[in-house]
Amino acid sequence: MYKDLADAVESLKEKGFDHVFELGEDNITCKSLKATYTTDELSIIESHNFDKGTDPGSESTVHAIKADDGVQGILVISYGKYVEPGKAKVIDRLLNTAD
Template sequence: MYTDLAEAVESLKDKGFNHTYELGENCITCKELAVKYTVDDLKIVETHSFDQGTDPGSESTVYAIESNTGVKGTLIMSYGMYVDPEKAKLIDRLLKDQS
């Protein structure tokens, strides 16, 4: 188990998750490659959640994601009161597809 978000991200980079995914409008984008993916194109490989204290802004989850073309990256998302509900729906759909 990782002690904080930075440690998790560094460890995931060591495992080959070198790209950065971002939530967009009805898609997830690989920042470095400027490629847009649908939920059907991606698979969550690992998930790690962190709550760094009493500040709700310090709650986050890092997702290790692999595309159907083999692009591995991480997506970091704050949760709690700061989450964008529309973007959270994308993650919810992706998580449901994993079950």
């Protein structure tokens, strides 16, 4: 288990999850590769949740993700009332592909 989000991110990078994925309105992107993925093209390999106390805005999850084309990276998602509705739907689709 990781002590915090920074520890998890660093450890996952050492495991080869060296790209950073970002949520879009309808997809997930890797800006460094200028690549765009649908949730069907991605698999969650492992996930780690972090909650820093009573502030719901401080909850986050880091997902280690592998794309169908072999690209591996991380996606950090902060939860709470500030998540945009379009991005929340992308998160839901991604999590449902992990089932």
